Amino acid sequence: MSRLAGKVAICTGAGRRNGLGFAILERLAREGCNVVVSDLGSPDRFLGADNIGATDEMRAVTDELASLGVGALAVPCDVRREPDVKKLMDATMERFGRIDILVNNAGVGYMLKPFLENTLDEWQLVLDVNLTGPFLCSQHAARHMIAGGRGGRIINIASQAAKSGFPHLAAYVSSKHGLVGLTRTLAIELGSAGITVNAVCPNHVTTGLGAKQNAYYAALRGQTLDEFMAAMRNRIPLGRPGMPSDTAAAVAFLASDDAQYITGEAMNVSGGEENH
Numbered sequence: 001m002s003r004l005a006g007k008v009a010i011c012t013g014a015g016r017r018n019g020l021g022f023a024i025l026e027r028l029a030r031e032g033c034n035v036v037v038s039d040l041g042s043p044d045r046f047l048g049a050d051n052i053g054a055t056d057e058m059r060a061v062t063d064e065l066a067s068l069g070v071g072a073l074a075v076p077c078d079v080r081r082e083p084d085v086k087k088l089m090d091a092t093m094e095r096f097g098r099i100d101i102l103v104n105n106a107g108v109g110y111m112l113k114p115f116l117e118n119t120l121d122e123w124q125l126v127l128d129v130n131l132t133g134p135f136l137c138s139q140h141a142a143r144h145m146i147a148g149g150r151g152g153r154i155i156n157i158a159s160q161a162a163k164s165g166f167p168h169l170a171a172y173v174s175s176k177h178g179l180v181g182l183t184r185t186l187a188i189e190l191g192s193a194g195i196t197v198n199a200v201c202p203n204h205v206t207t208g209l210g211a212k213q214n215a216y217y218a219a220l221r222g223q224t225l226d227e228f229m230a231a232m233r234n235r236i237p238l239g240r241p242g243m244p245s246d247t248a249a250a251v252a253f254l255a256s257d258d259a260q261y262i263t264g265e266a267m268n269v270s271g272g273e274e275n276h
Contacts, residue, residue: 003256005032008071008096010088012079012137013106015039015058020157020205021105022061023244026068027252033101034071036092037062040106041076047108047125071096079106079133082140089140098148101255102141104134104179105157108172112216115170123171130175134182138197142190151194153255156183157247158199158266160274168220180266187264196263200250203270204232205242237272 009028014021014037025035040047041055058074066072073095077088092099108129111122138154145152161169162176179199186197204210218228233239250269253259268274 002032003258004028004101004252006034007032007100007255008034008036008092008098009101009103009255010036010038010092010099010137010141011103011105012038012077012133014103015041015054015061015074017057017061017064020202020244020247021103023248024103024105024157024251025061025065027245027248028101028255029065029068029070029072031252031256032070033255034096035065035073036088036095037065037072037074038077038088038106040078079104079137080128082136085133085136085140088137089144093144098150099141099144099152100150101153101155102137103155103157103251104137106130106133107157107175109159109161109169110212111171112168112213114168118170126171127175127178130172131178131182134179138182138186142186142193142195145195146190146193151196153259154186154190154195154197155251155254156180156197156199157251158183158201160201160203160268160270162199162201162266163268163274163276168216183266184264191263196254196259198254198259198263199266200247200254201266201268201270201274202242202247203236203268203273205244205247210241235273236270240271242269242271 011021011025029035039058062072062074075088075091078084108126156179158179159176161173162180183199218225246269
């Protein structure tokens with residue numbers, strides 16, 4: 001397929017091979033899109049090395065994507081920091097001269113604990129990455145999209161948690177509900193510039209983050225991991241958890257001209273588990 005040939009997509013939180021961001025960029029690259037891999041690059045006191053895409057892994061991912069015959073660029077970025085976000089957009093413009101698609105994928109969802117045990121620092125970290133990050137990236141990308149005069153696509157990776165509550169994930173659920181609100185507002189404000197803004201709401205996807213959630217909830221419920229996964233499959237009408245490729249396919253559709261009249265939506269990709 002080549003329906004995105006010549007376009008340029010940025011995806012945050014895309015620096016790990018087993019992650020959702022990589023699956024998204026791989027699908028876009030297979031459709032001819034030039035891609036920008038972005039991730040934190042180096043750990044900090046909250047975001048450890050096992051929860052981020054390190055610079056070396058980002059470069060390896062970028063090389064793998066470039067092997068598909070598209071332009072590929074790696075740019076470390078802390079989406080919580082506006083100077084970093086500006087550098088991400090500027091580096092993309094310097095290399096490719098345009099920004100057509102922004103996928104706000106970077107997120108923190110592994111801080112699972114009872115609400116009464118959450119600290120303010122933990123709460124703030126999750127909101128900063130999951131909600132302030134998309135605000136900053138969308139604002140700076142939209143400015144370039146408007147200046148380019150070709151419109152664009154902003155796609156926010158939300159979650160089933162953007163529509164339903166889950167225990168021990170107060171900050172995550174709040175941030176994802178907020179992300180849908182941001183999506184709907186930006187769709188209204190940016191529509192006149194030909195920019196569509198949509199969210200994708202996957203149910204559980206067993207990436208590295210998903211595996212941590214599986215282990216936590218299985219233990220919380222006194223189940224083995226196999227028992228927990230069997231119960232999950234039983235409650236999903238299509239009989240299986242989501243795969244990264246499911247979300248990637250939805251992003252590719254929303255990024256294409258086939259979705260040019262779709263904006264302000266929060267699309268479920270949940271096998272029928274979420275129907276709101």
